[in-house]
Amino acid sequence: MDSIRLKARAKINLGLDVLGKREDGYHEVRMVMQTIGIYDRLILTKIPEEEIRITSNLAFLPVNENNLIYKAIKLLKDEYHFPGGVSVDLNKFIPVAAGMAGGSTDAASTMFGVNRLFGLNLSMGKMMELGVRLGADVPYCVMRGTALAEGIGEKLTRITPVPHMWILIAKPQINVSTRLVYEQLDMGGIQKHPDIDGIIRAIEAQDVVRIAQSMGNVLENVTVPLYPVIETIKQDMLSHGAINAMMSGSGPTVFGIFPDEQTTLACQAFLKKKGDARQVYITENFN
The missing domain is CATH 3.30.230.10 (Ribosomal Protein S5; domain 2)
Known part of the structure; x- marks a missing residue:
């Protein structure tokens, strides 16, 4: 070879x-x-x-x-x-x-x-x-x-593979330094930590809605105030049918979990037309 x-x-x-x-x-x-x-x-x-x-x-x-x-x-x-x-x-x-x-x-x-x-x-x-x-x-x-x-x-x-999910990815026209985000994270200022065990239980139950509703990311406390467009894209996804939407990693990409392909396509079309996100992709989980 x-x-x-x-x-x-x-x-x-x-x-x-x-x-x-x-x-x-x-x-x-x-x-x-x-x-x-x-x-x-x-x-x-x-x-x-x-x-x-x-x-x-x-x-x-x-x-x-x-x-x-x-x-x-x-x-x-x-x-x-x-x-x-x-x-x-x-x-x-x-x-x-x-x-x-x-x-x-x-x-x-x-x-x-x-x-x-x-x-x-x-x-x-x-x-x-x-x-x-x-x-x-x-x-x-x-x-x-x-x-x-x-x-x-x-x-x-x-852990147990997640069930099939329709996922919309939206990357705004900014880049984020992972190191900067972690350096600016104030541990004392975190008011709510995500329930990681709750997410795992929802995955074990194969419940997409529970998985989506349990999601959380403490790094949003740093990145979202620096780049408010992240919150704008999240809210746009939620108002266009996402079960939930969240920033991935240190950002700035936002992803939404959707109930079906049609709703995902409609939200993708809206985000592309609005223009806050430079890249907007529909994808699925890969196990």
């Missing part, structure tokens, strides 16, 4: 709670993660030169050592010394800097691809262990599906 084509899928957080700040500067979190259908397409190809080459459909994306794809290949190269190099063609569709783990899922898929191309025979667990060196979301993006994430996000427990 000299080339492999992969789909690097995005994630949303059905629940995101922050329990406190650790001595190492990271935050202790408790989250319910869910893979969705939106994906970036990667084609990895072996090359004889000892190089890492990345091309992308987005001109503003770095294609050097500042790209997580590059870092993932270098990490595996340094650890396992496979011969030659890798060329990566990235077609990016997941919104960038959007709270959907776009970079992390690209890195996770790259690790999977390099593992296959060079016959490294790494288990999923080993790739997850290596992935945390690249970023807290990378281990989850290796595992995918429905999971409880704890620690800094690297302690993962697979």
